Amino acid sequence: MKFSEIQKQIIDLVKRSQKILVLPSAPIDGDSIGSALSLYIILKKLKKEVTVVCSENLPDVLNFLPKIQVLGQKLMSSKDFIITLDTRRVQVEQVKSVVEENKFHVVVTPKEGRFSENDITFNEGQEEYDLIFTVDTGELKQLRKTYEENMDMFHDIPVINIDHHISNEHYGKINYVDIMSAASTELLLPLFEKMEEEFEVELIDEDVATLLLTGIITDTGSFQNSNTTPKAFAHAAQLIAYGARQQEIIQHIYKTKELSQLKLWGRVLSKIQTDEKYKIVWSGVTQQDFRDTESEETQTGDIIDELMTNAPGAEVVLLLKEKSNGTISGSVRTTGPEIDASAIAEMFGGGGHGRAAGFTIKDGDFRKHEDDIINKIRNFQAERLGVIEENNENRENSEDSAPMIDVEKLLTQVKEAEKAQKAMPQADEIKKYAKSTGEDEEMSNEKESKFQFKSSKDKTKKESDHSKSIIYKFED
Numbered sequence: 001m002k003f004s005e006i007q008k009q010i011i012d013l014v015k016r017s018q019k020i021l022v023l024p025s026a027p028i029d030g031d032s033i034g035s036a037l038s039l040y041i042i043l044k045k046l047k048k049e050v051t052v053v054c055s056e057n058l059p060d061v062l063n064f065l066p067k068i069q070v071l072g073q074k075l076m077s078s079k080d081f082i083i084t085l086d087t088r089r090v091q092v093e094q095v096k097s098v099v100e101e102n103k104f105h106v107v108v109t110p111k112e113g114r115f116s117e118n119d120i121t122f123n124e125g126q127e128e129y130d131l132i133f134t135v136d137t138g139e140l141k142q143l144r145k146t147y148e149e150n151m152d153m154f155h156d157i158p159v160i161n162i163d164h165h166i167s168n169e170h171y172g173k174i175n176y177v178d179i180m181s182a183a184s185t186e187l188l189l190p191l192f193e194k195m196e197e198e199f200e201v202e203l204i205d206e207d208v209a210t211l212l213l214t215g216i217i218t219d220t221g222s223f224q225n226s227n228t229t230p231k232a233f234a235h236a237a238q239l240i241a242y243g244a245r246q247q248e249i250i251q252h253i254y255k256t257k258e259l260s261q262l263k264l265w266g267r268v269l270s271k272i273q274t275d276e277k278y279k280i281v282w283s284g285v286t287q288q289d290f291r292d293t294e295s296e297e298t299q300t301g302d303i304i305d306e307l308m309t310n311a312p313g314a315e316v317v318l319l320l321k322e323k324s325n326g327t328i329s330g331s332v333r334t335t336g337p338e339i340d341a342s343a344i345a346e347m348f349g350g351g352g353h354g355r356a357a358g359f360t361i362k363d364g365d366f367r368k369h370e371d372d373i374i375n376k377i378r379n380f381q382a383e384r385l386g387v388i389e390e391n392n393e394n395r396e397n398s399e400d401s402a403p404m405i406d407v408e409k410l411l412t413q414v415k416e417a418e419k420a421q422k423a424m425p426q427a428d429e430i431k432k433y434a435k436s437t438g439e440d441e442e443m444s445n446e447k448e449s450k451f452q453f454k455s456s457k458d459k460t461k462k463e464s465d466h467s468k469s470i471i472y473k474f475e476d
Contacts, residue, residue: 003176003178003190004194006174006175006176007176007190007191007194008194009174010160010174010176010191011194011195011198013131013158013160013173013174014043014046014048014131014195016130017048017130017131018048018049018130019048019049019051019128019129019130019131020043020048020049020050020051020129020130020131020132020133021050021051021052021053021075021129021131021132021133021157022036022039022040022043022050022051022052022053022132022133022135023036023052023053023055023132023133023134023135023137023143023146024036024052024054024135024136024137025134025135025136025137025138025142025143026054026055026056026142026143026144027056027329027358028054028056028057028058028059028062028298029059029136029218029219030062030214030215030217030218030219030253031136031183031184031185031214031215031216031218031219032135032136032137032184032215033054033058033062033065033068033071033211033214034065034183034185034211034212034213034214034215034218035135035136035162035183035184035185035188035211035212035215036052036054036071036133036135037052037065037066037067037068037070037071037211038185038188038192038208038211038212039052039133039135039188040052040067040070041066041067041205041207041208041211042192042195042203042204042208045201045203046195046199046201046203051072051075051129052070052071052072053071053072053073053074053075053146054071054072054073055073055143055144055145055146056144057073057297057298058071058298059298059299060258060296060298060299061252061253061298062214062252062253063088064248064252065210065211065214066207066210066211067207068088069084069086069088069121074145074146075146075149075150081122081123082122082123083106083120083121083122084120084121084122084123085108085115085119085120086118086119086120086121087119089113089119090110090111090112090113090114090115090119091110091111091112092108092109092110092111093109093110093111094108094109095107095108095109096109129153129157130157130158131157131158131160132153132154132157132158132159132160133159133160133162134159134160134161134162134163134172135162135163135184135188136162136163136164136165136183136184136215137161137163138163138165138167138168138169138351138352139167139168139169139171139351140154140169140171154171158172158173158174159171159172159173159174160172160173160174160176161174161175161176161177162176162177162184162187162188162191163176163177163184163187164177164178164179164180164181164182164183164184164186164187165177165179165342165351165352165353166179166342166351166352166353166354167342167345167346167350167351167352167353167357176191179353180229180231181231181232182216182219182220182227182228182229182231182232183215183216183218183219183220183232184215185211185212185213185214185215185216186212186215186216186231186232186235188212189204189212189235189238189239192204192208204242205242205243206242206243206244206245208242209239209240209242209243209244210239210243210244210245210248210249212235212239212244213236213239213240213244213246213249214249214253216232216235216236216239217236217246217249217250217253218253220232221305222250222254223236224305225305225355225356226337226355227353227355227356258295258299260293260294260295260296260299261295261299263293263294263295264285264289264290264293264295264299264300265303265306266293267285267289267292267293268283268284268285268289268300268303268319269283269303269306271283271284271285272307274311274314275374275378276313277387278316278377278378278381278382278385278387279313279314279315279316279381279385280314280315280316280317280318280374280377280378280381281307281311281314281316281317281318282317282318282319282320282374283303283307283318283319283320284319284320284321284322284366284370285300285319285320285321285322286322286366287322287323287324297321297323297324300319300321303319304317304318304319304331304333305333307319307333312335314335315334315335315336315339315381316332316333316334316335316339316341316344316377316381317332317333317334317335318330318331318332318333318373318374318377319331320366320369320370320373322366326362326363327360327361327362327363328360328361328366328369329358329359329360329361330345330348330350330358330359330360330361330373331356331357331358332344332345332350332352332356332357332358332359333355333356334354334355334356335355337354337355339384340354341353341354341355341356341357342354342357343380344357344377344380345357345358345359346359347376347377347380348361348373348376349361
C-alpha cells in the first residue's frame, strides 16, 4: 500500500476520534519524544483531547523541548482529579497535605524561588480512548508498564503504529512504517502536511518543526550516522524553513554536559574492553558507577557514539547498562552494512536497525550476563568471519597485543572538565575585576577557560533546573 493511502487512513481515523492516547517507546530519546509531542500539538490544534504517557523518566537533556510539561508517566483513572505542577523553573523541596473542616490543602515547598499560578494545571483522568498512536515503537513491550498493565486496551482500541525500525512487528490496525526513514519524525512531516490539506488549517508551527527536527538530528547523530540519507537532509532543510530552532537543539543536546555526566563518561570509558580477534569493543555501567559519579541512568547519552568514533578497528560496539529496576539494557552499534546490529540484538530478545539496535534483559546478575552476552557476540562474529576458535590464553594475548581504541583520547574530555572546575574561582575573580575596572567583557572572557559555566540559577525557563549542578558548555 502506498504511503499516501496509509496517510489518508490515519486522517480518517483521527476525524472519527476525540479522545486520543499517544505513547512514545522506551527508552525515551529525541525521536520518540519529538514524535509524541509534535503529535500532541497537532491533535490539540484539531480540537482533540490528547494524553501523552511515557513509561520511563525523561532524560534531562530533552527538558528544553516545547510542551514537555504535558507528559505523564501512567494512565489515570477517569475518577482521578490531577493537579500538575511544572517544576522546570522551580524545584520541589517538600509536599504535604493539611486537612481542615471541608477543606483539603496541598502544601508545596520550593527549594528556592516561588511557584506561580502559571506553573499549575488541573486535569481529569481519562480512562476511555477512541484511538492510540504509538511512535518509534518496534513492539508493544517497549511501552513497558503502559502495555503490561493495559493489554486489553490495545486489542479493543485502534492502534496507529508509526515507526522506522526494521524489527517493527506491524501490530497496529494501521502500520505507517518506513525502514528507509532516518527517524519516526521524518515520517510525521508529510503526514502533518497532508493533515493541513484535509483539515484546511495551518498545523506546522515553529514548535512542531523543532520537535520533528530533534528526532532527525538525534537519530542521525547530527547527520553523522550511516542512516543519514539525502531525504533526511531534505526534510531537515524543510523543517528549518518552517522555523525549526536548529541551534537550540544542537546547543542543548550536543554542547551542554553536566559535570556528573562527564564523570560518568570517564568511568565508562575507563572500563572499555576489546576483543581484537572478533573486532568487538564494549563497556558497561553499573548502579555503583551511577552512585559514585552522582549521575543518572539517562546520562549515558551518546557514549556509544563516542566509542564508535574512536574505535575504527571495531565492527561491533556494545554498551551495557545496569538499571535501578533490576534490568540490563544493551545498545549495539555496527560499523558496516555487512554486520546486522538488529540480528545481534534479537539474540537477546531485542531489535532495531541494521546498524543500531538494542535489547533488555529483565533479570539476572550483571557480571554473569555481561560474560554471556560477549560470548554470544563472539560466536556470532566467529561464524560470520569464519574464525577458528582459540583457547582463552591465546584470546587474552591477542586482545592485549593490539588495542583497537585510544582510551586516553576519550578521557581527555573529563580531564578538561576537572581543570575547568578548579578554574571556576579564578574565572569569578576575573569577572569581578573586569566589572570594577570597566574592562571590556570580551577581553575578560578570553582570560577564562574555553568552557562556559552556567549554574542552575541562570538557566532559562525552558531548561530543567538542577539546584546544585554545574553545566559545562563546549564551544566549537
